Amino acid sequence: MPPIEVGPARAATAIDARLARAAGGEALPGANSVAASSKKSASGLAVGAAVETSDALDPGAAPIDTDRVEMIRKAVETGKYPVVPAKIADAMIAAGVLLRSPKQ
Known part of the structure; x- marks a missing residue:
């Protein structure tokens, strides 16, 4: 059996909030957006659907x-x-x- 090649290991780090949220709390374009493409794949599933996130876990502005x-x-x-x-x-x-x- 041939060996399985895995890329280099990276350390687990915290998520950079700037990637998910712009200043002022607005979502950046394409980050966790609710918009989904109307195209469908051959299996009938929507292509490009994004994950919808809840505002319940949003900590709000820092004091x-x-x-x-x-x-x-x-x-x-x-x-x-x-x-x-x-x-x-x-x-x-x-x-x-x-x-x-x-x-x-």
Whole structure:
């Protein structure tokens, strides 16, 4: 029996929301659209039918404190934002531990 050739393995990653949704929540052309082609294949099935998604799972807009973002931007631009490498490293390690721990 000949060997089965499989392409290179890729790591599983999160879906980029920009591919599915444009700014403002509008769907990008062709992304999860409901429109289906009226053409039918030889077996009678619709060709080019898209998957319809539900709005029930849409998280909506992210809660952003624009005043705080502006304050941090100005602090970074002026060089007054405190960057403590040890604190950043601790937060990165804690995030990695949380991601690897089993869900309860």
